[in-house]
Amino acid sequence: MSDKDILLDIKGLKIEGKAGDDWLPIVNGIDLTLRKGEVLGLIGESGAGKSTIGLGAMGFARDGCRISGGQILFDGIDLRKASADKLRRLRGKRIAYVAQSAAASFNPAHKLMDQYCEAPVRHGVMSRAEAEHDAVELYRKMQLPNPEEIGFRYPHQVSGGQLQRAMTAMAMSCRPDLIIFDEPTTALDVTTQIEVLAAIRDIVEQFGTAAIYITHDLAVVAQMADRIKILLRGDEIEEADTRTMLAQPKHDYTKSLWAVRSFQRETQAAPEGQPVVSVRGVSAAYGPVRVLDDVSFDIYARRTVAVVGESGSGKSTAARVITGLLPPIEGEVLFEGKSLPADYRQRTRDQLRHAQMIYQMADTALNPKLTIRKLIGRPAQMYLGLRGKALTERIRELLHLIEMEPDDFIDRLPSELSGGQKQRIGIARALAAEPRFIICDEVTSALDQIVAEGILRLLDRLQGELDLAYMFITHDLATVRAIADDVVVMQQGRVVEQGTKAEMFAPPHHPYTELLLSSVPEMDPDWLTHLLEKRSKQGMPAPGAI
């Protein structure tokens, strides 16, 4: 390929972020070249500088960050030296950006169409009428339902997956040469993710747009990218084309990334005795809306029940019924054979102690103003009556249990911890009560794969050591495969299928289970293509129709 094809050429890019009075490096000298029509995948854990590089490619640095070195050549224009006016004319017209959360990035006060038309009209590419016509075309290409009408809705009237596609359409509005996708599917369910991935890939191919695709999900990037670049703490680890990278990763760090999905816990012995927790014919409703319909399952000691389903399927509601936050309208919850009062306020302290919960977002689950000593110490103090020295001893023991050094962490605040460490504290808080049963509500979905795997291994080890029963709520089937013994599949408040993991992952499946299973991205770069072919042959709903 000749140099003429090179669209984006970044050399020695350095970006620094302000921490107190000092500037700390975020990106230390990255080189990046992108040819026309090529898709480059950027992979790394959180904090690797992926998003910062993505924005840097537009010559932009977030508040509190600055581009401190290197050059960014976009089609021969030096973006670091370009005037603000020149940059403004490039951005949105020739370089576009698709953010992680479309729901948070759309202005809720304007209709989709108004937001679509803003860029092309402002840049003088099209008139308003042309832009509207064009929007409908692109909405149709993105397989959005009712392309003629969807533009006249407000963002909150459209589902998350549709919004993400509308945003991609919006990024295409000026037919840019380069689009930066910043984790566009991370916040979506697997079944919705497929639709968005297919739509993005289609449109990028059709218009020959170059793209930088930022994600931490390897299986996703395998479907999208021609080349992959691996980042770690602002440094490049390695770069190769997708197939080579998948087949022969060179660097140890890359290999560790690849190995993440290999964790699988040992098969457990068949359940004995009575279940720790039994959910018996539970139905629940929020006001007039019925969200759970005759749900029953059992959870045994030393076993993990994974409750799987899309958002809105009633997984978390089931957890709320078990903890007593939402009294059911029918059915009951048994703890070791005895019925639990429906409302948590009527439960005894011991009943509360034995059912603990670990939350999805450790950020909101830990009081930001309390130190770790207090966060973990409180349940131990309350339930077990530990005081003074004995309490400190117990806190240190718990910190050892979650593999954190007590001396370093005991007096820190949650804001001084990383995401994975916060989640470990959440686990320690649950363990401090010495429970029999723990509900894990999407505990790994906000974490990177490597960190998430550490958490899963920890939970697995603790289960063996402490005879715990887990209820594991998740929408990620890779997690289910790694940790579950029994699986409950939920859809629209009902249990559509349940059984042991072996039964669940072997055919025949319930159609919904089949859809879920087949939607989990695999590391094979041809997976998406094959899947879409297969689905269109079988007459399964095409992306967008769901």
Place this chain on the structure above:
Amino acid sequence: MGFLVFLFWACVTLAAAIALAWGFRKLAAAVTKGEMHRALRDAPLTASFGMMVIAIYLIVAILAPVIAPYPERMIVSTQFQPWTAEHWLGTDALGRDMFSRMVYGTRNTVGIAFATTALAFLIGSVLGLLAATVGGWLDQGLSRLVDVFMAIPSLIFALLLLTIFGTSILTLILVIAVIDSTRVFRLSRAVTEGVVVMDYVEAARLRGEGLVYLITREILPNVTAPLVAEFGLRFCFVFLAISALSFLGLGIQPPTADWGSMVRENATLITFGDITPLLPAGAIALLTVAVNFVVDWQLYRASGLKE
């Protein structure tokens, strides 16, 4: 020409204020350590000016008997003396020393305003926290009661209550505190509602924690910042309300020195082109501005923009 002279003095005053604020910041940063030191060193000049003014008022209030050349209530000369070396700011309608009364007024007006604001916060934030945390009927009952209170214009309401209960300093404090606590209630309830829905509060509830623990350990530390900022603003409003009531004759009663009533008692002088009666008003304005400067700075810090 007159305008140019005014402009000149305005510039001189501004320059002096900036210089003083800068000097005060240097001084404050030099005598403090750690987190406090960093905060003071990075404080904007407006904030350090505000802190300086507040510090001066505090010193004057505490050391009033030492600073004032004459006692608060003693008639020391004839009425309406001009500014002299003996009576720096002249004398008032009864022949009392104006400067001494200004100094004692700091103690009375600021002290009462502070006590009132503190009481208003105690009532308002405790009820607000309770309403948002307990919810249900308690929340409905308290909120609607507060709505009723807030529907009546506060000054008229205060006048009404003071006429009914009499005009002692204690009733004054209680009446204004109750009226102002409705505003504090609104804020603390709103802020608390945002915290109550957090997972950590749910976790504490599921743990079986009592109401007192929930409020003092889990919720209060997370709502302190906006409440503190509101305290500063509220303090200004209370201050103005007391001065307004005193001006109307229902606030702090003579012979106690108070800035609001001092303006009223000596208002006649304004007709003769004497600015002395405006000095107490100026003192009120200066403190209000100073407190707001500091509050703005605290709000900026609390909003998390810094981190």
